[in-house]
Amino acid sequence: MILQRPCGIDFGTSNSTAALPDNGGGARLAPLEGDNTVLPSALFFSFEDSELRVGRAAVGAYVEGMEGRLMRALKSVLGSRTMDERTTIRARRWTFSEIIQVFVTQVRRRAEAAAGHALDAAVFGRPVHFVDGDPVADRRAEDELRAIARAAGFASVEFQFEPIAAALDYERxxxxxxxxxIVDLGGGTSDFAIVRVSPERSGRADRREDILASTGVHIGGTDFDRLLSLASVMPELGHGTRSRDPRRDLPNWAFFELATWHRINFLYTPQIPTKLKELRQDAAEPERIERLAAIIAERQGHALASAVEAAKIALSERADHRLRFRAGAAELDVLMEKDGLEATIAGAVGDVERALETCLAQAGVGAGEISSVFLTGGSASIPFVRNRLTGLFPEAQVIQGDAFGSVGTGLALDAARRFGIG
Structure with missing residues (x-):
């Protein structure tokens, strides 16, 4: 029997990690970009030197103004109709499967460099639901990611729910x-599991009886970004304003595309300038649409989304934040307040809270029986979100895990159990 050489891959909406199991029953995160073990899930296809840039290098090239195409939040398209669409990059029509494969291949190669040997098997993390309320689309999303992983060079591919992987890391x-x-609040999804953990149970190969329930909802940090953008920034560009016909508002299509990370590139197609010209002619306040058109013409949509994300992070620590942004003739100066952020995302956080309550109900246990709440994922750093969810378990100990590394580490532990170490 030939032992496979496994790893764990946490392909995330915003960030990704890879982890390697060791012979002592542990696991370590692999450096994927210099000494950094966390790799932003971003690709930049340069039009200037035809080079591909990944992670921080991709974001940096975009911020510096290099001509090219930035791709982010690619995980969000799995299982959706967007997977069937094509986008033009350097005169080539790419499918989103091909673009995601480029990123996953880069993660594999970098993890192999850290391991010092080839990696031919992987356990990939997956949300409890790639797509809410649609089992067919959810299964399709997993099948799409499996095919992508195999095309990227992994001969054997298995999946584990991300909160279960985090539980394996916590159990150590x-x-x-x-x-x-287990509360895993990521960029694209929020996932939960109720698990019995102990030093004795950790050695068992079959942990199914220890998993009392797992649930999730397709709401995460990028949704909070989108809601904040639509509420605070997009009105400056015409969202919610009237058309010349006072009986109706302007169409919303451009604002929703610009506020949604994985949809921004669809505003850079040849027909968009004509559609924006028509939108401006229809607007009661055309100067706002001129700002919108300038941002799109300068291909600064991702830069604006990054500024909104930075504002969200700042408002997690401060009472207010002033967003200043300029792209060509467009100049924005927007004062945002923490109370406004919390009011804007309250509905989405309520949906996340209900998904956690559903997990508790499925497990058939009371909140008072929970001894610990283990937090991971970048959105767990938002106090409003964190407090709403941990408040459901007032008697439990709250433990903050590695926000970006717990899932990847747990996936590697799972990979060692499934494949062995060769």
Whole structure:
């Protein structure tokens, strides 16, 4: 029997990691970009030197104004109709499967460099639901990612729910049996699991009886970005304003595309300038549409989305934040307040909270029986979100895990159990 050489891959909406199991039953995150173990899930196809840039280098090239195409939040398109669409990059029509494959291949190669040997098997993390309320689309999303992983060079591909992987990472630090709630708040999804963990249980190959429930909802940090953008920034560009016909508002298509990370590139197609010209002619306040058109003409949509994301992060720590942004003739100066952010995302956070309550109900346990709440994922750093969810378990100990590394580490532990170490 030939032992396979496995790894764990956490392909995330905003960031990705790869982890390598070791012979001692542990795992370590692989450096994927210099000494950094966390790689932003971003690609930049340069039009100037035809080079591909990945991660921070991709974002940096875009911010510096290099001519090219930035691709982010690619995980969000899995299982959606967008996967069937094509986008033009350097005169080539790419499918989104091909673009995601480029990124996953880069992760594999960088992890192999860290491991010092080839990696031919992987456990990929997956949200509890790629697509909410549509089992067919959810299955299609997993099949799409499996095909992409195999095309990227992995001969064997398995999947594990991301909150279960985080539970495996958490279990390494427990001294006694606990009934833990795992809260994984990522860029694209929020996922939960209720799991019995203990030093004794950690050695079992089959953990199915220890997993009492797992649920999730397709809401995450990029959704908070979109909601904040639509509420605070897009009105400056015409969102919610009237057309020349006072009985109706302007169409919303351009604003929703610009506020949604994985849809921004669809505003850079040849027909968009004509559509924006028509939108301007229809607008009661055409100067706002001129700002919108300038941002799109300068291909600064991702830069604006990054500024909104930075504002969201700043408002997690401060009472207000002033967003200043300029692209060509467009200049924005928007004062945002923490209370406004919380009011804007309250509905989405309520949906996340209900998904966690559903997990508790499916497990058939009361909130008072939970001994620990383990937090991971970048959105767990938003106090409003964190407090709403941990408030459901007032008697439990709250443990902050590695925001970006817990899932990847747990996937590597799972990979060692499934494939062995060769």
């Amino acid at each position: 630090r427990v001294a006694r049996e606990e009934l833990a709630v």
